[in-house]
Amino acid sequence: MGKEISLDCLRDPLGAVETLFNGASSKVSRVSELARWDWGVKDFFEKFLQQDGVYSQVPEINSTPLSAIPSNTLVRFRGMVQDMLENEFFIGCYKNGESIRTTKYTDSVSPDFCTPGRDSVELWERRILYCVPVPGENHWVKDAFACTKWDHPSTQSRRSSSLTSQAEKRQRDEGDSSSSPDVEMDSSSIVESSDVKRRREECTTSWSDDRTSGLNMNFPLGETSFGPIPLRPCIVKVYDNADSDIMLNDVIEFIGIFTFDPELSANSFSNSEADSDPFMEADLCSRLPQSQVPRIHCVTSRKLTPNNMISIIPELRQKQAQIIANPGAVMTLRETILSGLANLLKGDSLAAEYLLLHLLSQIHKRVDTIVLGTLPLNIVIKASPENSTLPSQIAEAVGALLPCSHFLPLSCEHLNKGPWAPRKDYDQNRLATGVLQLAAGTHLTLDLTSMTEGKLNTTGVENLSTLRKMMQFQTVNYDFKFHPIEIATDISVLVTSNSVAGARNFLPTDICVVLVPSADSSAIIEDESLANLRLYLSAARNLEYNQDTSLNPVLENDLVECMQKQRSIDVETFHRWLTLSRLLTLSHGESQLKIEHWKKVLEMEKLRVARMSH
Incomplete structure (x- = not known):
């Protein structure tokens, strides 16, 4: 954009926004014209994040204590869109004397805000997303993203038609250098400007790590922590139609400005106040304290799937290219994973072959109500004390190989406990989650060996029916009371049971494999081989x-x-x-x-x- 911007964009991203806004506002004749585009904010931050060492310095909400993250700094959050809230109107920009100011990417106006004429105040609109940490995401994925580099999907080549062609290097879209400002940053000698200090002093964050606050965070699988750090949902505010292709249950990594306004947090409505105010009753944001549910103003984002969670990370994609460049490497990895699965399944090579194909399965086409590509699998294990832990061992092995997975022992008590399908709570004006609100590509291991005699209540019967329909048609009906909404899924299901007939009558599986042991169960695969096998599975699933x-x-x-x-x-x-x-x-x-x-x-x-x- 001609004039270079030299800013500490990690600690003062609003400074970059302000500079870009001032440049844009000087070129328009009417204030209303500023709502038509983002003034180059998205392009600016994407180029900034691609610089060496920058992305890894951006703190991640759920791998960093929130008390260590100052307000108004750049953060990242990887989560699933659990609910899409009502759009929010805000004061987009206003005149202060002869200057024009913006409140975009913030939750409050500047102290110098005054009330000018109507033509000087612009109301803009932003989309509000309630996002939760990715359900079932395994720790090795969290660890990989915690120390990776930014690589937006738009800079990657499209899915290739063979493993060999995937070894080609990514071609980056350089774009027009004039469309976004150059970034100069000297991280070794950062001097805080007065604006940075002012913005930091305006909001002194006070975080609560109390996990028993009574708030319903709407985590589908009830996961509460990543190591010692409590997992938190986030309210993400999206601008400029950047959410046009975002759907419910999508997994997105958001890069944005983390805000904390102590006045808004302190004034969060109590239940009694919300009950007496019908307007605030519909405003979920006002009832979720910022100290428990952080706010992020998105400047850029990228959509993730279990298939690209690995390949989107440059270091892993480069390693994948090196592995598959050798024509014999794929066969070696295939033999390695089959050997490991056979060891896990007590020497049963046939069951190992079916399990491998199951791990590669995913929907590739829908024809009316018929889904093609899924492979629900039932491994029938003879009931015995020595086999009692095998289902959990299989689930553990799946978790070591796939990005998102969950082990679910089925019992009457569990089925009767509460609805598994999400439902609209009109009193709270939010979508109450359920066990089956999962991102596409999630793997479920359902253990029927733990099922004991019991009676299903109405809720249990409905949950079992929902589960059967999901396995057969890959859809889940979300309950909106007056009408159900059918949501498409892509969830791989592995069943472990003690009998063919019992499992078949209970859950619909395409294939039943009776386990024939020939040895004791042993460790699946050496740790040093796991990374390569994950790359192999990801590459094979991505093939055309x-x-x-x-x-x-x-x-x-x-x-x-x-x-x-x-x-x-x-x-x-x-x-x-x-x-x-x-x-x-x-x-x-x-x-x-x-x-x-x-x-x-x-x-x-x-x-x-x-x-x-x-």
Whole structure:
């Protein structure tokens, strides 16, 4: 933008906003024109974050004690959009004498605010999102993001069609250098300006680490801490239609300005005050104290999925490229993970093969109510004392390999406890969460081996019905009292049970594998191999798969031959075989089905069905 900006943008991001606003306001004839764009704020901070060492210095809300984060500084927060609140109007800008001031990215106006004529005050609008820490996010993901670098998805190449092509280096979009100011920063010699001190002195943060405050934080899985640090939700304020593609349950990493206004926090309405004021009753923000639910004014963000949580981190993506550059590396990793899973499953290599394909499964297409790509799996474990801990060991192994997972022992008591589907609480004007409000790509391990005799109440029956529908159709009905809203999901479900018939009657799983032990269960994989196996799974899941139509006659002939031998084989069976063939192909780092993969699937299915008849 011509004039360079030299600021401590980490400790005084509002200084950068003010400078950009002043530059924009000097070029407009009417104050109202300033609402049309963000004055280059988003581009400025994205370029700033791409500088070496900058992103890792931005404190993360849920890995840093809030008492250590000063108000009005730059922070980051990675969370799931749990609720989308009513839009908020605020004083966007106003005239103070001859100068124009803005309150954008703040919760209050400057002390010099006065009440000029109407044409001098502009009311703008911002979107309010209630976000919670990512449900089921595993610690190794948190650790990776805690010390990574900023790499916005827009600077990455698109999904490639083979593992080998993914080894190509990311191409950054340099853009027009005139569209955003250059940033100069000398972190070794930072001198606080008077404005920085003023903004810091205006808000002395007083945080409470009391986890028993009685507030309902709406955490779907009830997770409360990351090590010694309590996990917190955040109210994120989004500007300039930056949320146009944000949906409920999306996982977003927000970079924004952390604000704390002691007056707003002190004046948070008590329940009795809210009850007497119908206007404030609808204002959730006024009832959630900033000391428990921090406010973040978003300057930029990036959408995350379990598939790009790893590849979006430059260090891990570079390592992934090095691994897959070697043609034999994928097969080596495949053999390593199969060996580890077989050790976990007491030497059962067939069960290990199915578990690997299950870990790679995800929805790739929806046709009306039919979902393609999922692979609900039931591992049938013989009831015995030595097998009692195997379900939790399997869940632990899944958590070591996938970004988001949760172990859920099913019992009548748990099912009866409360609604698993989110529901609208009109008294509080918020969406009350449930166990099944999860981000796409989350993995659930449901343990039926812990189920004992009992009676389901009305809530338990509804929860079981919701769970069955989610597994079969990958949708969950959110209860809005007057009408349900069907929300699409993509949740992989692994069931552990003690019998084929019992599990099949209870939960719909496409595939049941009876475990046939040949050894004692042992450690899944050495720790030094885990990082490479995570990269392997992420890369394989990201592959584009293309069906080779030239194989269709072979597939059809095999299907007819199998149907003649076994009348129970139907169209659903054929679809399951196609899904298994697709996943087996991806597990080999390939994007097109080969006849040997198809034949292997038929052999695997033959062995699996034979086990069920014994």
